[in-house]
Amino acid sequence: MPFAPFVGVNHHGQSILLGAGLISSEDTKTFVWLFQTWLKCMDGIVPRAIITDQDRAMKNVIAIVFPQSRHRFCLWHILNKVPEKLGSHSLYKSGIKTALMKYVYDTQSVEEFENCWEQLITTYNLHKNAWLKSLYDELEHWVPAFLRDIFWTGMSTTQRSESMNAFFDGYVHAKTNLKEFVDQFDNALKKKIENETTADFHSFSVSISYISRSPIEKRFQDLYMNAKFREIQQQITDIIDMDPKLFKHDEKIKTYHVEDEVRVEEFTKSVTHYVDFSEEDTTAKCSCELFQMRGYCVGTF
Structure with a gap:
């Protein structure tokens, strides 16, 4: 049975498990049950933001069960298809790939991106490309310029979910029976809790020295755990x-x-x-x- 983890990020920037389900299939009916059951276990607290792949059934169900949540597609999965979908174009290596990546990552507003997208389509005569047309119809689900107003904890891909799957590979495998799975699932959770407890202890017992006289740096040291505070210090250095x-x-x-x-x-x-x-x-x-x-x-x- 497919293992479906709900993965989040804690105050140290660590991946944490917010729940998981074993499902019989990956269709709309199953996803409705999975999301509604998970939401009930979370006391009805709806996530502000969700990242998934481009699964159609999952997209439809999220709109039904989590209508207030901002849904984002994994950017890596989309851009990883660029060579397959556009590689046959004569100008792919000499212009299309570079331009597309630049427009996706560098544009800082919706208007700027849409102008650049139109320029891309016109310059390389891509009006009939069905894949690009389908992406354009869902810009708000994957283009960073459309998603800057929501807190994503730095995530734009499903990498944390895939990393969580890799983490569980050390505890379960395809032939693990249900009883063994429950025991190993419990062991995996204990390991995650241990990692978070260790990071908590380190943050409360180790003080990181300032690198500037900025009052902003001191304020963030008061607010953030050590792992995140180091990110702030890197920003200050930059x-x-x-x-x-x-x-x-x-x-x-x-x-x-x-x-x-x-x-x-x-x-x-x-x-x-x-x-x-x-x-x-x-x-x-x-x-x-x-x-x-x-x-x-x-x-x-």
Whole structure:
């Protein structure tokens, strides 16, 4: 029977198991039962965000059972199909692949992405490509520019779920019977709890030294566990060479351009962030929206 884990992220950035089910099939009826039963076990608390592959039945059921949740498709699974779906095009290696990846990862607004998408389709005459058309019909489910306003704990793929499956491979296998599965499932949960308890102890007993005089760094040390605080410190390190330039001053809002080096997969590229600073309430909003997506700010704040 297929093993269906519900995977989340804890306060240390560790993958945690929020529940699991053994299902007889992977159709709409089964998914309805699985999601409704899981929701009941979670005291009716609906997840704010869900990441799955592009399974049609699962997409339909999520819309029914979790209508308030933001549903996202695994970006890796989509982009992994690019060579298969577009590789036969004569300009695939000389332009299409690079342009598509750039538009997916670098655009910072819905309008910017849609303009770039139209440019891609027109430049390479891809109007009749059925796969791209199907992706366009569901942009809000996979394009990062459409998903920046939701907290994803840094996730854009189902990698954590697959890692959880790999974790359970050390405890169960295809020929494990039901009784053995229950025992081994319990052992696996105990191991996960042990990992979280160890990380809790480390955070409460080990203090990480500051790397700057920034009050923001101290504030985040008070709020975050050590593993996440180290991510904040990396952000602080990265902003040292940033040089914000005033782009425009509109009434009480100043807009700055900030050049930043970001790493996407194996590539490092320069990206321009747009930062709006309010002189009225001294708040700032960056176009990267890392605070909304990952829960921590960058130097532009």
